[in-house]
Every structure is written in C-alpha cells, then in structure tokens.
Amino acid sequence: KNQVEQSPQSLIILEGKNCTLQCNYTVSPFSNLRWYKQDTGRGPVSLTIMTFSENTKSNGRYTATLDADTKQSSLHITASQLSDSASYICVVSPVYYGNNRLAFGKGNQVVVIP
Amino acid sequence: DAGITQSPRYKITETGRQVTLMCHQTWSHSYMFWYRQDLGHGLRLIYYSAAADITDKGEVPDGYVVSRSKTENFPLTLESATRSQTSVYFCASSESGGTNEKLFFGSGTQLSVL
Numbered sequence: 353k354n355q356v357e358q359s360p361q362s363l364i365i366l367e368g369k370n371c372t373l374q375c376n377y378t379v380s381p382f383s384n385l386r387w388y389k390q391d392t393g394r395g396p397v398s399l400t401i402m403t404f405s406e407n408t409k410s411n412g413r414y415t416a417t418l419d420a421d422t423k424q425s426s427l428h429i430t431a432s433q434l435s436d437s438a439s440y441i442c443v444v445s446p447v448y449y450g451n452n453r454l455a456f457g458k459g460n461q462v463v464v465i466p
Numbered sequence: 467d468a469g470i471t472q473s474p475r476y477k478i479t480e481t482g483r484q485v486t487l488m489c490h491q492t493w494s495h496s497y498m499f500w501y502r503q504d505l506g507h508g509l510r511l512i513y514y515s516a517a518a519d520i521t522d523k524g525e526v527p528d529g530y531v532v533s534r535s536k537t538e539n540f541p542l543t544l545e546s547a548t549r550s551q552t553s554v555y556f557c558a559s560s561e562s563g564g565t566n567e568k569l570f571f572g573s574g575t576q577l578s579v580l
Contacts, residue, residue, distance in 0.1 A: 452563070
C-alpha cells in the first residue's frame with residue numbers, strides 16, 4: 353500500500369482561480385514533508401519543505417500546510433497562472449533515513465486554462 | 467551554473483543490449499541518486515551513493531549497476547535491457563545525507579526498450 357496518497361489525481365482550473373491539493377500519508381515517525389513541482393518533460397523542483405513541527409510554509413503563491421496529528425498536508429495555489437500547469441508531488445521523509453528512504457506520492461496533475 | 471545534467475535526453479534501445487545513462491553535477495554534492503518514474507507509480511529509488519566509491523541499493527535495484535569513481539559523476543548501467551525497464555530516469559543530488567536536505571533533480575532520460 354502506498355504510504356503517500358494524493359488527491360485529486362487531476363484537475364482543471366481557470367486562470368486566476370485558487371486550488372488546493374491534498375496529501376495523506378502513513379509514514380511515521382517522519383522528519384519532514386515536501387512538495388515538488390514537476391513540469392512536463394522536466395525533473396521535479398522543490399517548492400516547500402516542512403519539518404514535523406511546522407504547520408505552514410509559503411513560497412510565493414504556493415502555501416503548504418501540515419497537520420501531523422491527522423497526517424494530512426495540503427498545497428494551496430493562489431491566483432493560478434498558466435505556468436502552474438504541472439504535476440505536484442508530495443514527498444515524506446521518515447526519521448533517521450534522510451533522502452534514501454523518501455516516500456513519493458503519485459502526484460496531482462494540474463491544468464490551468466485561460 | 468550547470469547544476470545537474472543528464473545524458474542522453476532520449477534513448478531507444480533493444481532488449482538485451484547494455485545501455486548507460488550519464489549524470490553529472492557541478493555542486494560537489496556528496497549524495498547522488500537514481501530514480502525511475504512510471505505511470506501509476508511515484509518515483510522509485512534504484513541506487514544511491516553517499517560519496518565516491520560508496521553506493522547502495524534502493525527500492526528497485528535489480529537489473530541495474532552503478533559506479534561512482536568521481537564525486538561529480540554517477541552513471542547508471544542497464545546490463546541487459548528489458549522492456550520493463552522502459553521508463554523515465556531521473557538523477558538527483560543532495561549536499562549531504564541530512565534528513566532535511568533538499569534534493570535537486572536533473573531533467574531526466576526517457577528510455578524506451580523495444
């Protein structure tokens with residue numbers, strides 16, 4: 353069973369609108385939760401990294417939240433732009449293992465239309 | 467600032483052939499990783515390296531060989547390619563093995579095994 357589940361699998365939004373992506377995880381204990389953006393044909397690029405003690409982290413129009421009690425995270429995109437069309441990947445790092453035991457979600461595919 | 471580069475960008479090969487994917491980073495990062503990305507799966511770790519001449523298996527190492535004679539290079543070899551190895555391969559690096567270290571990805575190699 354996948355340790356990181358993301359929803360919705362895909363969504364289409366109008367340019368200028370907001371959207372929220374969900375990530376549920378079972379990795380425990382964990383040291384941090386990350387969100388990556390992956391443009392088509394490119395490698396993932398880090399958006400945010402939150403340690404287990406952080407509740408929110410922003411990067412421009414991207415805001416990630418974390419609820420360690422319910423094991424849920426969300427990524428909120430404000431005032432979407434066409435360049436936000438991408439896959440957004442939730443990644444959880446278990447305690448003690450660093451980057452060699454990361455648990456990756458399958459991604460949320462976002463398409464922004466004019 | 468070249469960062470992390472992968473070559474070739476695209477590769478088509480035949481079943482049974484040996485193929486090597488190249489990865490080069492200019493940051494002198496200690497850790498390097500190879501992942502594969504397939505539809506329906508999150509990124510999966512093939513091999514990783516903590517330093518020159520130190521490598522270890524990841525989640526899906528079968529059929530792959532790695533080496534790291536220099537810090538900046540981390541080639542991945544498929545000794546006898548199979549159709550199931552058709553995938554997009556990503557190389558990544560991080561400065562150290564710390565649990566909160568950011569991971570930097572290359573642009574990927576799309577490999578098709580016919």
